[in-house]
Amino acid sequence: MEQKVRDLRSALKLLESMPGQLVETDVEVDPMAELAGVYRYVGAGGTVKRPTKEGPAMIFNKVKGHPDAKVAIGLLASRKRVAALLDCQPEDLGKMLYESVANPIPPIVTKAAAPCQEVVHKATDPDFDLYRLVPAPTNTPDDAGPYITLGMCYATHPDTGVHDVTIHRLCIQGKDELSIFFTPGARHIGAMAERAEALGQKLPISISIGVDPAIEIGSCFEPPTTPLGYDELSVAGALRKEPVVLCDCVTVKERAIANAEYVIEGEVIPGVRVQEDQNSHTGYAMPEFPGYTGPASDQCWLIKVTAVTHRKNPIMQTCIGPSEEHVSMAGIPTEASIYGMVEKAMPGRLQNVYCCSAGGGKYMAVLQFKKLTASDEGRQRQAALLAFSAFSELKHVFLVDEDVDCFDMSDVLWAMNTRFQGDADIITIPGVRCHPLDPSNDPTCSSSIRDHGIACKTIFDCTVPYDQKHRFERANFMEVDSEKWLKHTDK
Template sequence: MTRAKIKTETTEKIKVRDLRSALRRLEHMPGQLLETNVEVDPSAELSGVYRYVGAGGTVKRPTKEGPAMIFNHVKGHPGKRVAIGVLASRKRVAALLDTEPENLGKLLWKSVDHPVPPVLIKGPALCQQVVHRADEPGFDLAKLVPAQTNTPDDAGPYITLGMCYAAHPDTGVSDVTIHRLCIQGKDELSIFFTPGARHIGAMAERAEELGQKLPVSISIGVDPAIEIGSCFEPPTTPFGYDELAVAGALRKEPVELCNCLTVEQRAIANAEYVIEGEVLPHVRIKEDQNSHTGYAMPEFPGYTGPASENCWLIKVKAVTHREDPIMQTCIGPSEEHVSMAGIPTEASIYGMVEKAMPGKLRNVYCSSAGGGKYMAVLQFQKKTASDEGRQRQAALLAFSAFSELKHIFLVDEDVDCFDMDDVLWAMNTRFQGDRDIITIPGVRCHPLDPSNSPSYSASILDQGIACKTIFDCTVPFSQKDRFVRARFLEVDAEKWTGQREK
């Protein structure tokens, strides 16, 4: 038995159910985890380092896809570690979810359709091994939680991978989502709600109508299945669907929750950190009230977004954590965002088109260049003459359901939709701009795209409106015989190289 095979079998025996087991699995995968004992400053320096090591995504070049990192010595936070980039590679995500990279979207689609709801555990939870209450002397969020700034322009230290969990004040239905959280004071966090985009925002609005505070928990450092599952959006997971059930389906066992200690809410029981608090009604603050930079933090399109004038405020009641906690963070425009936002979108598009026209859509890829949200590649198979035009129908279905999509590339089944060089090859040899571009102007898209602005074009009526575009790089069915790729002999190259094809 080869050493590589022994390594793989050891890796597979590590059951991933929290951040620590995920990191242990990565330790057994060559080149997937880098650990350093050199002290790092969480104020811009930590992200500055990882920008070069493995950020990828839409981060300013030079950057690349590389290993996840653990910083063992964080300035100002003795005894605490920070992990970054855990999901900043499609290969890593697949390994942590026990599947293949090209199968991720389909796996998540099946998981949404077969949810396993979370369960409440009794007794002490791992996330509550150490407890800090806000009414105790010396309580200070900035000292308890090693939150980072991505750049020197950031409004303040951000919690970028906090799983926000809340329940609707009328129905009690729970939901988990990731929001932009900035430390504003010793016991205060700002939370940014994108209008109409997240369920917890609607819960906060309803609580405000009732004059109530909204209890919320923020779990940091969790099972990657939870982080991926939390990024699903309507219509795939409509209001009332708890995305923790997606993680339960992925793991074939429920996510365990515990009761919070200071608010009427639940938290993820094996998280590294949990922040307990309440979203206050009728209170809004400036996101950069302490720094006055005018900016928030780098967002997934690759630009540093403006600071919000109307962030909601969370009054923190407690911070709990495991012994020797590991803070988990990410860079906003990195490949990590592509994984978390893009793979659920792939799953959603695949599921919708599969229901409308079974067997036609082979796969979907939401590429790094679009931050996992703006661009999708649909690999479509035309089996009969009557399939001509259905590829464009599939693109329209995707656009109608997912407003944040701006560009869709359509390719044939012989094109690798996960290889953008191959996609551009199809564009160069199977596409004519005067007949294969379909534009849909004046459609609501995403407000963080700086080109979606009236200042960019007079044709844009409001911030966040865009011209959605389909690039049809598929061969007309009647001409498929003219576009056959060079036929190489199929062989097993391992005989000559000793390396199994990836």
Template sequence: MNQINDLRSALELLRNLPGQLAETDVPVDPMAELAGVYRYVGAGGTVMRPTKEGPAMIFNNIKGHPGARIAIGLLASRDRVAALFGCKPQQLSRTLLEAVEHPIPPVLTAKVPPCQQVVHLASDPDFDLRTLIPAPTNTPVDAGPYLTLGMCYATHPDTGESDVTIHRMCILGRDELSIFFTPGIRHIGAMALRAEELGRPLPISISIGVDPVIEISSCFEPPTTPLGFDELSIAGALRGEPVQMCRCLTVEEKAIANAEYVLEGEIIPGVRVTEDCNTHTGYAMPEFPGYTGPSSSECCLIKVKAVTHRENPIMQTCIGPSEEHVSMTGICTEASILAMAEKAMPGKLTNICCPSSGGGKYMAVLQFKKSVPSDEGRQRQAALLAFAAFSELKHVFLVDEDVDCFDMKDVFWAMSTRFQADQDVIAIPGVRCHPLDPSNDPGFSPSIRDHGIACKAIFDCTVPYDQKARFKRAEFLEVDPSRWLEKTAGSPQWQEVKACAQND
């Protein structure tokens, strides 16, 4: 596999994989039109139908931004993520978990970094984020142009420990960004609050267009990566070498050296801004549940001091509810749950999938193996461990080892034939979940006491151990189908058959 260490080497790998990258020179407007195009090409996820899984895209002709390019959809396919990671799709969560357990910390490069080939200072009179950064909107009612794949890097003012996370950031003016922190979840939000208590700004760098393993690693959360754990060390482990960092030019912070763009700035203490202060649409942008949420009036303000970038930079973006979000958060969720289950009951949780329908956060399918009579009931304990490992999880489906947890058709088959609602639904009411789920609100149900609280549920679609013989699936003759399909070799249908046989 080509050695990947930045966005460009990742794109080069995809160019050599049939059907994984499309490129166009047709002019496109970044304001809603670009996302509107990709919605049909390959957004997937929780995007309103029709949508599908398709290739990543590069748009080479961006209206209003001469010479700019935008890449979208690199992570909008589990198969594509696996190719970028160098493993099979079913092994992604275990590959990530191994990297978490053997981290390689980032290092500071002594060389002039690629991300600083071109420098724009906010003190220059012609400096303007709105022209320097070809940031798109997802829909016509977005609050403004958003940075959706900015790797935010900051350092805790007390401990000196650094962290990387992704947040939605809206361009408000020539040198101002809003940044939204989900309450009580992400580490940089805690750093910003502590700096505010101390009455001082928090230096921050925002790296855009990086090695895709960084984008996925940055989405880990506690307890797998507690406050003080730098997720860049996970990306280092995945590549077998440390992530290269560089010193920022205008703030006391570091940035990812191979990034396409870097924004340097400070989170200003005691200031809160409204995302749609320019457009007054009342909306922010589409988030992973598939809804366009209301704009927040409690966003922190980033004052940008510089923008640096590579020569001929490539802006990277994503559609909020697309399969890219599922890949980034879902695979990390899978790895976190596997880690906890493996410690509590080694070998019982054989695989796990956080599918598109849950946006990578709300739903998990656990494949559990019952080997002895005493394993009965432990599958539900695994579900409770999953809720403990990932607080934003809302629904857990339990299936046996003969059910493909990555195929929701197979999961619903198990639900149809191995599940009785009066016995196999376990409701857990009154638990804190995620505020972006609009059903987690007292207005939706009087049983919910506060916004962000949910009734979590386990759907046990496993066969009772003492009845396994009654539920044995039909077994077919094992054959190599290639003899009968030689004339269609190379066709999409043949590729599907070949992949099915390889994954068996």
């Protein structure tokens, strides 16, 4: 019988049935830097400092200071695992997510008892303490504090009543306080908080931790694919072909994901900004997806926590900022956004898209483009321009032909080495807003950059000119079933 994945526990159960995809340890681990230090070697991958690798997800059964909790990490740190968890082939993930955005299934609210509220701790309790209740790790000894890296933040616009879910950088700052970082102009809940502040109101918010992987992937879409007013929980509903179930919070007027492992309830306080490293004074926040440890912000907003609810024997889910897990969560929705925009403009030409590990899922995309007629020459570059429009944080686009495996970076670089000329096939677009976490996007690195966060976006056209295709045919090998020769070997 097929394993049905609808929450974190069923996801882990599926991985348990897949050889080499999940490991558990009963050796006690300190969540302060040690846990991430271990997983760096086991399976972090991504842009994490070498040595690292892609490997299994991991469960730590004994976490120092948290006798009743476990910590799971690396659930999505493999495209193969993501595909299994979403019941899809790895190369089809972007296309499947595009279809899910186009055919959303909105969430529903249950009045039944929610698994995430089996145990309730209110901030009015005399012993309430986030540090004790939530086993949030630090990635490195330099982190500003314990971070919740996979918290599904859910809020409602104070004017329109529309809902949204996004993932934000959340740092525990005190017994009942979290800081939340809003990238200016980039996330819908940030816009909701700004509007609530303009009205002089607190913004109720829930933070659901340890949920269905479909929710984690779906929550990472951005405009214009999912504009303000589009609830990304509807993407997860479409992926699962049934709605995500929400429940009413215990202490604030908001909803949370009913089958989450943990829910933190609270309110974003207007007119207050927090120094992110006010407790550690390291000057740093946490490792971010480009592979560098980001500076601590003095413009974080404050969440006053009103309650923590959780399942019995809860499982905390976390990730390493620059790991392959970020590549999956950010990159696959980006692939879907690019595929959708190009397919609408020029149907049948774009075969696939890959936002690779080297770009952290955000900075680099490989577009596999098929020129059907002579008049398609040049359209591949139009497709690259559309990719930049589909995802504003994209910095580099590589264009390859349909005979190049866009998911194999060695094949992409082969195409670059045999089909690309630097003086003719590089197209630069200087002075475009990109992403502030890329340290090279700074005036100190180029005179063309007027402000931090601006970049020179670049297209690398590694496609063969249509009228030259006969000169670039790859060697044709005999098609055979190799299993005949391998079935009696150890492979």
